[in-house]
Amino acid sequence: MKRVGVLLLLTVALAGTPTLGNAALTLAQVCESAAEKASAGYAKCRLDTEAKAALGIFVGQGLIAAFEKCSVKFSDAFSKAVARYGAGNCPTTPARDFRQYLTQCSDDVATAAAGGGLPDCVGDLDACTTDLGSAQADLAAAQAQLVAWAASLPHADNADGTITDWSTGLMWEKHSDDESIHDWQNSYTWGDATAVKVAALNSASYAGHNDWRLPTKEELESIINSNYYFPAVSPVFNTGCGVGCTVTTCSCTRVSNYWSSSTWADNSALAWAVDFYGGTTLPGYKTIPSYVRAVRDGS
Numbered sequence: 149m150k151r152v153g154v155l156l157l158l159t160v161a162l163a164g165t166p167t168l169g170n171a172a173l174t175l176a177q178v179c180e181s182a183a184e185k186a187s188a189g190y191a192k193c194r195l196d197t198e199a200k201a202a203l204g205i206f207v208g209q210g211l212i213a214a215f216e217k218c219s220v221k222f223s224d225a226f227s228k229a230v231a232r233y234g235a236g237n238c239p240t241t242p243a244r245d246f247r248q249y250l251t252q253c254s255d256d257v258a259t260a261a262a263g264g265g266l267p268d269c270v271g272d273l274d275a276c277t278t279d280l281g282s283a284q285a286d287l288a289a290a291q292a293q294l295v296a297w298a299a300s301l302p303h304a305d306n307a308d309g310t311i312t313d314w315s316t317g318l319m320w321e322k323h324s325d326d327e328s329i330h331d332w333q334n335s336y337t338w339g340d341a342t343a344v345k346v347a348a349l350n351s352a353s354y355a356g357h358n359d360w361r362l363p364t365k366e367e368l369e370s371i372i373n374s375n376y377y378f379p380a381v382s383p384v385f386n387t388g389c390g391v392g393c394t395v396t397t398c399s400c401t402r403v404s405n406y407w408s409s410s411t412w413a414d415n416s417a418l419a420w421a422v423d424f425y426g427g428t429t430l431p432g433y434k435t436i437p438s439y440v441r442a443v444r445d446g447s
Contacts, residue, residue: 175237186225193218227317309395319446322395332400338434363443365410365420372427380427405438
C-alpha cells in the first residue's frame with residue numbers, strides 16, 4: 149500500500165504542476181500522470197464498492213452494476229487522456245499485467261489485516277522507485293488494452309436524447325421527427341448552426357449539459373459507418389425514425405449535408421460538411437442551410 153501512496157503523491161504533483169524544476173513537462177509525462185490518476189481512482193472505486201458490499205449495501209446485480217460503473221469511469225478517463233494529449237504521446241508499451249500489481253496491493257492489505265506489516269519504503273528509496281517503475285509500466289499496458297477495447301465498443305444510446313461514442317468519448321445529440329429543436333428536418337446556415345441551434349440546446353441545458361457545440365470536421369467524420377449507406381451511419385443514429393417520434397423513442401439522420409465547425413482553408417466563405425448519403429466530406433457555402441447535429445466532450 150505504501151507503493152500506491154507514492155504513486156498517488158507523484159500523480160497529484162504532476163497533475164497540478166506545469167513544470168518540474170526548471171524543465172517543462174512533456175505531453176508524455178502529463179498523459180502518464182492522467183493515466184495513473186485514473187488507475188488510482190479505479191482502485192478507490194473498487195475498494196469503496198467492496199466496503200459497501202461488506203455492509204450489505206451492494207448485493208447481487210447491484211454489486212455487479214457498481215463494479216461495472218468503476219470500469220466505465222476508468223476507461224472513460226483513459227480515453228479522455230488519449231484524446232487530449234494524443235495517442236503518440238501516451239505510453240503504450242506492454243508490460244506485466246496491471247491486475248497483478250493491484251492483486252499484490254490487495255495481498256499486502258490482507259497480510260496487514262492478519263497482523264503483518266505493510267511494505268515500508270523508508271530508507272529504501274531505490275526499492276520504492278523500482279516498484280513505482282513497475283506500476284507505471286503496468287499502467288501503460290492497461291492503457292494500451294483499454295484504448296484497443298474502447299475502439300471496439302459500439303455507440304451507446306443513453307436514453308436521454310444523446311448517444312455516446314465510446315471510441316472517441318464524444319456525446320452526440322439525437323435527432324427526432326417531432327418539430328422540436330431536435331427535428332431532423334431543421335436546417336441552418338453555418339452561422340445560425342451555433343448562434344441559434346447550439347445556443348438553444350445550451351440555454352435549455354439539454355440532457356443536463358450546457359457545453360454543446362458544433363463538431364469539427366474530424367469529429368463529424370468519426371460517426372460515418374461505411375458498412376451502411378442512405379444514411380452512412382450506425383443504426384443507433386438511424387433507428388425507428390417516423391412522424392411524431394422523439395429523441396427518446398427514435399433516432400434520425402438525414403441523407404444530406406451536416407455542418408462541421410471547420411472553415412475551408414482555401415475560402416473562408418465555405419465550411420466543411422459531411423454528406424451522410426454515402427459518408428463523403430465536402431465544403432459548402434456557409435449561407436446555404438444544412439443540418440446540424442450538436443456534440444460535446446463526454447463526461
